[in-house]
Amino acid sequence: MESTQSPLLEFRHVRTHYGRIEILKDVNYKVYEGEIVCLLGGNASGKSTTMKTVLGIVKPTEGEVLWEGEVVNNVRTSERIRRGIATVPENRRLFPHLTVLENLEMGAYTRTDAEGIREDLEKVYELFPRVHERRSQRAGTLSGGEQQMVAFGRALMSRPRLVIMDEPSMGLAPALVDQSFETIQSINEQGVSVFIVEQNANAALSIADRGYVLQTGQVVIEGTAGELLANEELKRAYLGEA
Amino acid sequence: MQEKTGVWATARRFFGRVPRWAYALAALALAISVPLLEQADLIQTVWLRLGIRSLVYVLLAMGLNVVMGETGLLNLGYIAFFAVGSYTTAIFSSPRLGYHVDFWILLLASTGLAMLAGLLIGLPTLRLRGDYLAIVTLGFGEITRITFNNWESVTNGPGGIPQIYRPMILGLKIDKPGEFYYLVLIFVVLVAIMLTNLKSSRVGRAWNALREDEIAAEHSGIHGTSLKLLSMVISAGIAGLAGCLFAYYQQFINPTYFEFLQSVLVVCMVVLGGMGSIPGAIAGAALLDALPEFIRQAFSRWLPDLLGEQTMDSLPVAVQNFFIEFDRYRMLIVGLVIVVMVIFRPEGILPDSLWRREVREEDPREVEKTRQKLFDFDEGHQDLEA
Numbered sequence: 001m002e003s004t005q006s007p008l009l010e011f012r013h014v015r016t017h018y019g020r021i022e023i024l025k026d027v028n029y030k031v032y033e034g035e036i037v038c039l040l041g042g043n044a045s046g047k048s049t050t051m052k053t054v055l056g057i058v059k060p061t062e063g064e065v066l067w068e069g070e071v072v073n074n075v076r077t078s079e080r081i082r083r084g085i086a087t088v089p090e091n092r093r094l095f096p097h098l099t100v101l102e103n104l105e106m107g108a109y110t111r112t113d114a115e116g117i118r119e120d121l122e123k124v125y126e127l128f129p130r131v132h133e134r135r136s137q138r139a140g141t142l143s144g145g146e147q148q149m150v151a152f153g154r155a156l157m158s159r160p161r162l163v164i165m166d167e168p169s170m171g172l173a174p175a176l177v178d179q180s181f182e183t184i185q186s187i188n189e190q191g192v193s194v195f196i197v198e199q200n201a202n203a204a205l206s207i208a209d210r211g212y213v214l215q216t217g218q219v220v221i222e223g224t225a226g227e228l229l230a231n232e233e234l235k236r237a238y239l240g241e242a
Numbered sequence: 243m244q245e246k247t248g249v250w251a252t253a254r255r256f257f258g259r260v261p262r263w264a265y266a267l268a269a270l271a272l273a274i275s276v277p278l279l280e281q282a283d284l285i286q287t288v289w290l291r292l293g294i295r296s297l298v299y300v301l302l303a304m305g306l307n308v309v310m311g312e313t314g315l316l317n318l319g320y321i322a323f324f325a326v327g328s329y330t331t332a333i334f335s336s337p338r339l340g341y342h343v344d345f346w347i348l349l350l351a352s353t354g355l356a357m358l359a360g361l362l363i364g365l366p367t368l369r370l371r372g373d374y375l376a377i378v379t380l381g382f383g384e385i386t387r388i389t390f391n392n393w394e395s396v397t398n399g400p401g402g403i404p405q406i407y408r409p410m411i412l413g414l415k416i417d418k419p420g421e422f423y424y425l426v427l428i429f430v431v432l433v434a435i436m437l438t439n440l441k442s443s444r445v446g447r448a449w450n451a452l453r454e455d456e457i458a459a460e461h462s463g464i465h466g467t468s469l470k471l472l473s474m475v476i477s478a479g480i481a482g483l484a485g486c487l488f489a490y491y492q493q494f495i496n497p498t499y500f501e502f503l504q505s506v507l508v509v510c511m512v513v514l515g516g517m518g519s520i521p522g523a524i525a526g527a528a529l530l531d532a533l534p535e536f537i538r539q540a541f542s543r544w545l546p547d548l549l550g551e552q553t554m555d556s557l558p559v560a561v562q563n564f565f566i567e568f569d570r571y572r573m574l575i576v577g578l579v580i581v582v583m584v585i586f587r588p589e590g591i592l593p594d595s596l597w598r599r600e601v602r603e604e605d606p607r608e609v610e611k612t613r614q615k616l617f618d619f620d621e622g623h624q625d626l627e628a
Binding site for chain 2: 055076078079081082089093095096106107109110138158
């Protein structure tokens with residue numbers, strides 16, 4: 001599916017620093033329209049920094065971040081979201097004192113088309129009947145799994161082209177983890193690209209098209225999900241198979 | 243949900259059913275009636291003068307509420323913007339430097355310069371959070387006051403600027419307290435309407451979102467810095483406007499009107515009324531400004547009248563003096579009121595619904611943090627054993 005079109009999101013030789021410490025060391029990623037791309041890696045490998053760089057919270061000290069073929073190094077976070085990047089942040093970060101509906105409405109903050117917002121709200125309710133049930137409840141009173149759904153819903157409310165997800169399965173009960181990956185798949189089927197950071201390599205690769213493996217700020221392995229699943233080194237390091 | 247019974251619950255239900263605009267109209271009618279009562283000799287002029295001062299504080303509290311209540315940025319130097327507005331008007335409408343600029347121009351200039359000051363202090367500082375912002379704004383407030391205190395060639399230093407001209411509005415000279423009262427009231431109503439509309443707009447929702455969780459707000463596409471700056475500038479402008487009206491009414495200003503304690507007083511008004519609530523800011527300001535005067539009048543005038551001269555005379559001298567000098571203790575009572583409120587009704591007198599939830603409900607994020615701390619402790623322990 002690649003090479004014929006230009007990527008939606010691209011990192012070209014990106015380096016980032018926190019102070020004098022180099023976090024990302026010359027990394028290259030590509031996310032194409034309609035893909036699920038998975039980023040694997042251990043602690044302190046630069047996964048979260050990658051996500052922050054996509055959003056513009058961290059600025060590259062070298063290299064370029066491209067969105068739809070345009071360099072966006074100096075485009076601020078809110079503008080990137082306006083252009084079609086949405087996020088399911090680490091720990092979900094809902095507004096706990098707002099109701100579920102108000103949280104979803106905050107997701108549509110950048111939009112002004114009332115009609116389209118209502119349509120998308122219906123779509124979210126259709127995708128998550130539970131969210132519809134809970135719509136007038138405070139987000140902070142929901143269970144972890146329900147909050148996850150609201151976080152997904154909120155991301156979709158901006159009608160994004162790409163959703164980035166930082167460890168969506170973290171803190172969920174095991175039974176909910178599978179469900180959450182199914183949801184990601186169904187979001188993807190609506191034509192939204194997904195760039196996902198995960199510890200749970202098996203589950204993530206089972207739904208992903210391609211993947212990258214980060215190690216101390218460098219991409220050490222990249223390939224299709226099938227290739228990664230078959231990779232011996234990766235099996236030993238991440239997939240828990242000897 | 244089950245309906246509660248009892249007098250309190252019934253009363254609460256009844257008052258809850260009255261629409262909010264009805265309360266606003268009632269408050270407005272009450273405010274309009276004050277000069278009429280004075281005209282009819284039913285109340286003394288001192289109450290009218292107090293009313294004018296209270297209305298100026300209402301403007302200040304509504305203004306501070308924008309930045310502190312809605313956006314959650316603690317500003318401890320808010321009175322500096324009030325000072326900028328006051329001095330702008332005083333300098334350009336008094337014999338001090340020989341200027342006599344038109345009311346409307348000075349109104350705009352006072353508001354505009356205060357907004358500019360808000361922009362200048364906001365630009366470098368809004369990256370700071372919480373306590374740091376409070377310290378920087380505190381410093382800004384003091385610097386402003388000291389500048390006016392020492393800039394003798396223009397402001398006449400501690401001596402202040404006397405003989406500020408009365409304003410001419412549409413050929414009408416505003417002179418009597420009743421006229422000033424209505425002038426300030428008109429601006430209070432205009433500002434309240436503007437802020438109410440702003441609160442329910444996208445901007446207002448973004449401010450509240452930033453107060454709730456800045457990172458989550460940014461992730462929803464809200465540009466935090468520019469919206470925080472906007473709230474700082476609007477808030478400063480309202481203080482500048484209030485300062486202009488205050489200078490015209492007072493006819494004399496000097497730096498002692500703009501001390502740190504004044505900033506704190508306005509902060510108390512906003513907290514007492516309810517953060518993020520416009521009716522709250524109005525109620526908090528009116529209450530905190532008028533309460534001391536009520537206490538003074540109650541003990542030095544109403545109570546002796548009630549007891550009668552003979553009863554008063556029969557009381558020991560110490561008690562008599564206590565009543566007469568009770569106004570010395572009035573700030574003590576005001577402090578007590580604030581303490582009691584913070585303990586029993588931390589959300590304020592007329593709270594905003596979102597703020598009430600924030601104060602009253604357990605924050606699940608905090609619960610989660612505690613849980614994780616315990617959890618991590620367990621893990622760490624296991625590591626040690628291994």
